[in-house]
Amino acid sequence: MSQLIISMGKTSHLIAEVVGFLNYEQYPLYFNHKSFETLKETRDQNQLEPINAISMICTNDSFSSSKQAVENWLTAQQLNIDLQFHILSQMKDISSQKDVRIMRNLIYRIVYDCYKQGNSNKLYLCLSGGRKTMSSDIQQAAYLFGCKAMI
Numbered sequence: 001m002s003q004l005i006i007s008m009g010k011t012s013h014l015i016a017e018v019v020g021f022l023n024y025e026q027y028p029l030y031f032n033h034k035s036f037e038t039l040k041e042t043r044d045q046n047q048l049e050p051i052n053a054i055s056m057i058c059t060n061d062s063f064s065s066s067k068q069a070v071e072n073w074l075t076a077q078q079l080n081i082d083l084q085f086h087i088l089s090q091m092k093d094i095s096s097q098k099d100v101r102i103m104r105n106l107i108y109r110i111v112y113d114c115y116k117q118g119n120s121n122k123l124y125l126c127l128s129g130g131r132k133t134m135s136s137d138i139q140q141a142a143y144l145f146g147c148k149a150m151i
Contacts (some may be wrong), residue, residue, distance in 0.1 A: 002148075003053040003119065005110060006126035007134035012069040014129050015054065018151055019079065022124065025051040027077055048149055051124060056062045057107060057134065059094060063087045073096040086110055094131050104137045108144070115145035123147040 003104060004018060020029025021039060030036050042048075058066065074081055086106060091099055110145045114123045127135040142150050 001053055001119070002049045002124065003055060003114065004051045004124045004151075005055045005057065005114070005127060005138070007107070007129045007131070007138060008066050009129050009131065010062055010065045011129065012066040012073070014126070015056075016073060017040060018079070018124075018126055018128075019051070019054075021024060021137050021151070023046055023079070023081075026050065026079055048120050048124070050120065051081065053084070054126045055084045055086060055110060057110065059091045059103075060064040060087065060089050061093045063089075064105045069092045083104075095131065103131075107134065107137045108141050110139070111141035111145050111147070112142070114147075120146035121148055122147050124151055128151045 004022070006014065006018065014062060016027070016029060019027050021043065023110070024030060024043070026038065030039055033039065054129065056066070056070070065087060088102060088106060091102065094100055094103055114120060125138050125142050126140055127150055139150065
């Protein structure tokens with residue numbers, strides 16, 4: 001099972017972009033893109049597989065603004081992708097150093113759990129969503145625990 005872990009801000013369309021790259025057979029977002037063949041070659045050369053699970057790391061705000069949109073999109077596209085939300089429900093947004101540390105711990109724990117289960121070679125980490133501190137923490141988690149690719 002290939003899994004994507006992504007930190008979410010308020011832009012849920014990011015999910016479609018990553019799924020369009022990794023699962024281009026099921027969701028042909030880039031089929032008409034002028035660089036589609038290059039994207040396909042990149043995916044094939046790096047032996048990137050379609051994902052069948054997405055773990056979204058959210059604050060309360062990003063969960064509230066993204067959850068329904070992502071679920072609706074997956075249903076509309078008839079994609080068979082499991083969706084998990086990891087929410088810090090008491091955290092409206094990341095607004096202090098303490099919040100940054102709490103979010104970092106959550107990110108590390110989620111990536112570590114995949115590592116501990118022996119799934120690092122089927123794990124994709126997206127650095128594009130959420131606050132920049134979240135992207136930095138995901139990159140550091142990749143360094144510490146490993147992953148197939150950072151996207």
